[in-house]
Amino acid sequence: MTASLTIALGTLRANPLRTALSTLGIVIGAAALVAVLTLGDGMERFGRQQLASTTDLQSVVLEPRTAEIIDNQAYPLDDYLVLTRADAEAIMASIPRVSAGLLTLSGSAQVTLPEGLTDTAQVIATLPGQADVLKRGFAAGRYFTAKEATARAPVVVLSFGLGATTGGGDVAAALGKRVGIRGQDYQVIGVMASTGPERMPSVYAPIDLAAVLLAPTPRPRAPTLVLQAERIEDVATVRAGVEGWLAARYGADWSRKARVHTNMQRVNQSERAILVFKLFLGAITGIALLVGGIGIMNVLLASVTERTREIGVRKAIGARRRDLLAQFLLESVTIAGLGSVIGTLLGFAGAFGVTALMRQRFGAPVYAAFSWGTLAVSAGAAVLVGVVFGIYPALRAARLSPIEAIRHE
Known part of the structure; x- marks a missing residue:
């Protein structure tokens, strides 16, 4: 050779x-x-x-199964998953390839704006420091901090449209103003950037304030956890990790309490x-x-x-x-x-x-x-x-x- x-x-x-x-x-x-x-x-x-940065293709959603659909009819379930802050932190710490997580609890409420105006808005309660998972920047101000959340500080962040209304057309002018929700005043510390026409105005607040921001319900409100995979290829790994955590915590029939879903079809x-x-x-x-x-x-x-x-x-x-x-x-x-x-x-x-x-x-x-x-x-x-x-x-x-x-x- x-x-x-x-x-x-x-x-x-x-x-x-x-x-x-x-x-x-x-x-x-x-x-x-x-x-x-x-x-x-x-x-x-x-x-x-x-x-x-712009879509939820890398998201893995863990949400409670609060109802069962039989013959196109929804029947409420009593034994569903109610995640706590400790649960969310444990899941995020135990699963590899997770870049961030978003624990949310939402509902609608009447918001009293300056000048006596009122508007119906979606109240979204989250953990502090999770603005990046929402995939939105800020038109003005900032998101609430862990210190403010722990102290239950009366602060909120508004969606762009609601911020513009509060500031009289200028979102920056909305900072420092106070809005009323269920009889209590909250200081506006931030306004989210615009993402197009708003279907419904939104108010973002610390999840520790959810009990006073949202009206009581006959059954406990159940938060939803959204995990962000580091890469699109990691979505399946993160989903398997979430399902493994649920199986270890609730056994093989965990699917009766919660469901895990992704946009894997769009990913593929x-x-x-x-x-x-x-x-x-x-x-x-x-x-x-x-x-x-x-x-x-x-x-x-x-x-x-x-x-x-x-x-x-x-x-x-x-x-x-x-x-x-x-x-x-x-x-x-x-x-x-x-x-x-x-x-x-x-x-x-x-x-x-x-x-x-x-x-x-x-x-x-x-x-x-x-x-x-x-x-x-x-x-x-x-x-x-x-x-x-x-x-x-x-x-x-x-x-x-x-x-x-x-x-x-």
Whole structure:
């Protein structure tokens, strides 16, 4: 094998122009493939970041089963899950791949605004420091702190529309004003950013104030826990962790008390769409590699014809068929490998350079991303092309009769 490699490299060095031209096709194909896959990786990463920041695809929801549906009729259940703050903290601490959690208790209430105005709003009571899970920024102010929640401080955060009404059209002016809920006044410390038309105004408050903010009900109100997975791929792991916690706490029939659901269907759809996109573009650019492989085969076939006498002499002095087979295959794989290395470097440089230029000149949110998978695909494709398109010329050389080959002019 070492001798075959030495002869193969010597042949390539002896014909630099032929080697360069046969390598060029692989360089172009590998560069195109790497550039497309790198852009695909960048789009995938950017898309995941957008999904994580604007949608609930990474959410795992644990909510109580307060009713059972039979023949389209809801029948209340008495034995349902009532999560406490300690339960929520225990779940979040025991399950890996959880970036954040949101424990909420909600209901509607009449809100008395300044100037005597009243409005019906949805009161959402949460743990402190959970504004990031709500996937909203702030138009003005801030969210309540753990210290304020523990002290049961009378503070609230308003949705954008309700904040604008409270501030007379200026959300910043709403800060410091007081609104009344069920006979008690609460100071406005923040206004959420707008997310479009509001179906119903919202008031966010510490969950410790839920008992006074929300009207009493015949049955205990049951909070809902929303866990945020670190990545879309971690949703299944987080869900399994929640179900495991419930099974350990309530036994195998925990599903009678609570239910766990995700948007896995949308998650799977998004993953399939990204995969199909990358496969489609990869297949198109892979055609360039095939063209490069055909170029290698043509060059090697011409080389076999030119070196027929040399092949005959080598076989006459003891070269085996497998030696010749290895020599020509190594020539093919070397050409493909060299082209792959050069093409990979050019592909990465081109992808990162073009996307940087597009962001700078046009402000387009287009990114490239490095991944080991792209390197593996590029290297694997090069070896495959080298073997597939080198096998026929190698077999043709190996099968030559030494007598006929020596007589060849």
